[in-house]
Amino acid sequence: MQTKPFRIGTRGSPLALAQAHETRTRLMVAHGLPEAMFEIVVLSTKGDRITDRSLALIGGKGLFTEEIEAQLSSGELDFAVHSSKDMPTKLPEGLHLSAFLPREDIRDAFIGRTAKRLLDLPQGATVGSASLRRQALIRRLRPDLDVIVFRGQVDTRLGKLASGEADATLLAYAGLKRLGKLDVATEILDPVSFPPAPAQGAICIESRIGDERIDGLLSAIDDRPTRAAVSCERGFLATLDGSCRTPIAGYAEVDGEHLRFRGMILTPDGSQFHEIETSGAISNAGRLGEEAGETIRARAGADFFASWG
Numbered sequence: 001m002q003t004k005p006f007r008i009g010t011r012g013s014p015l016a017l018a019q020a021h022e023t024r025t026r027l028m029v030a031h032g033l034p035e036a037m038f039e040i041v042v043l044s045t046k047g048d049r050i051t052d053r054s055l056a057l058i059g060g061k062g063l064f065t066e067e068i069e070a071q072l073s074s075g076e077l078d079f080a081v082h083s084s085k086d087m088p089t090k091l092p093e094g095l096h097l098s099a100f101l102p103r104e105d106i107r108d109a110f111i112g113r114t115a116k117r118l119l120d121l122p123q124g125a126t127v128g129s130a131s132l133r134r135q136a137l138i139r140r141l142r143p144d145l146d147v148i149v150f151r152g153q154v155d156t157r158l159g160k161l162a163s164g165e166a167d168a169t170l171l172a173y174a175g176l177k178r179l180g181k182l183d184v185a186t187e188i189l190d191p192v193s194f195p196p197a198p199a200q201g202a203i204c205i206e207s208r209i210g211d212e213r214i215d216g217l218l219s220a221i222d223d224r225p226t227r228a229a230v231s232c233e234r235g236f237l238a239t240l241d242g243s244c245r246t247p248i249a250g251y252a253e254v255d256g257e258h259l260r261f262r263g264m265i266l267t268p269d270g271s272q273f274h275e276i277e278t279s280g281a282i283s284n285a286g287r288l289g290e291e292a293g294e295t296i297r298a299r300a301g302a303d304f305f306a307s308w309g
């Protein structure tokens, strides 16, 4: 019988803390354990410290996870809670994603200061986003808009918007919901025309491979449909790139044992894009995503990928 508290690693952003608390609550309920059995350990990551530059320029994925993963590997943490969207497709040796919480809404939210909808923005309006996917999707639908880089935590971005640095911004519905700020959203974007990032809206738990005590603890809160959908989306991402330096979008929807995936890749200026749709058994989810990536890559051709630099 475990008596020492489990040590849960997380970043210190309000969103990360909300995700860690949600995970702890689910574990307490699933196992009838008191809160004192879970210690939330807050770590600062490179991605949290660098706020003045686009993350795509400094190294993309892994920025929010490296410090936490080092402490997982060394045994100082028992497991860590992350946004699946921020996880590199290749994890460090010895670590795996051992559980997924039931997914939140996958869609992006539009937050307009004056116009309430993306398509209602006046010509030449500015939209702030640091995400290459969102930038490319905006340019595809509205090549006349001026897309500017907007970084930082959700509150920072909303502050920049309020102070007039842009006319609108985009954020994940899931993040706003977890922060209790859904009311700022003025439009929820349609995932067919504005597909989310692979793994958006899904909280995952990372832990050591072969740690049976932790696997046992976490299996009680693992959501199978979310695991299948995220595996498929991450398969697509991994085949195409796996960094966050590229405009890649896609989402899977699970219905019983069946899954349907839609993916999109774009040139950064949004002038060209390719879409793919596929479906199959959830038992084959990761492979379905990889195959979709291979197919869309062949279809797009080398010239298209030159735009990704």
Ligand SMILES: NCc1[nH]cc(CCC(=O)O)c1CC(=O)O
Pocket (backbone or CB within 6 Å): 083, 084, 085, 086, 170, 171, 172, 173, 174, 175, 199, 200, 201, 202, 203
């Ligand atoms: N890159 C930051 C990040 N990572 C996860 C989320 C939102 C929550 C989620 O997708 O699970 C966000 C903020 C955003 O995109 O608005």
